Amino acid sequence: MPDFIYLASQSPRRRQLLEQIGIRHELLLPDAEEDAEALEVLIDGESPDDYVARVTGAKLSAALARRVRRGLPDAPVLCSDTTVALGDRILGKPDDAGHAEAMLASLSGREHRVLTAVALGLPDGRVLSAVNVSQVRFAEIGTERLRAYVASGEPMGKAGAYAIQSQAAAWIAHIAGSYSGIMGLPLFETAQLLREAGFAV
Template sequence: MTAASVPSVPPAFLYLASQSPRRRQLLEQIGIRHELLLPGDDEDAEALEAVIDGESPDDYVHRVTAAKLQAALRRREARGLPPAPVLCSDTTVALGDRILGKPDDAAQAMEMLSSLSGREHRVLTAVALGLPDGRLLSAVNVSLVRFAEIGDQRLRAYVASGEPMGKAGAYAIQSQAAAWIEHIAGSYSGIMGLPLFETAQLLREAGFVV
């Protein structure tokens, strides 16, 4: 994209198509005004995150994020909202080729966390930005996280807290699970759910001042 094609007047705001309070916090951290653009009762947002048999974690995170963006763009149009960029993101935890999504229940959360104990895994977060002129911008961040060995008692207490529910890989890095992390290589904000370096690059390309 050339400098001449960057909008002379920065966009006033963007729509964030995510229910994650962490993503809102991260956008606020870099000074980006945003409004939520959440699914309505007529949308099955969880269905977009269903894993296709044989799908790699890399293909999965790209596909799901692109699908979320298309759904959000249709949502904006159907609701007759003013034109503005739409931002979507998806975070996936991968242990080898295995995709660890959001646990269905406490037993599954316990199994996921036990499998991560003492091992290194990848956290992939894709970001997609849909612009009013029809352009689609995207990026992905991949970080490595290594957990120490975690005893069953500590895992059970964490699962009982309810924190793993709704989290890819059954944990949140900004929770007590941070005490188990021996090493990170990559983006802390990406592991939280929105890699700020890549996001800022996309926003600048869209004309935002970041």
């Protein structure tokens, strides 16, 4: 078994979290001609749980094919996807500032779920996977503070239009679950998958 994994994610937070548990990794990012965003398109009627598992599986399939196409050495490939759900409604990445503002306003004073799926594709063809679900409750967010946060640009590219490690943390009244999962890579579940694959974590 190689002593490193490929991380098929552009998220600096996922890199940071892998480093935190001492996992050596190399990035396996999409080629210019790949439409990575197309993998995240919603299917009507799909539940948040099914959505996050499907998207993560699709990202893993694309990454495994990418590794072969590039002729890279065999090593496990790790993919992850995070989504925010308000009831059965999936809150993905905002399209623009107005969309981000509307998303955050809908979360204000309410509890939502953050779902992060992890999939590890092994050189022997096996796929190990897990889903972490955390509950997050926001306090009421004043309109002025909400608009200032949106104006900072931080919500763009983030599921649910916020990042827990940003100034939005000041609105979080309660968490039940995994802080690292809300950041984008649940370390407990990830470590379990890596141990199953033969890594000392």
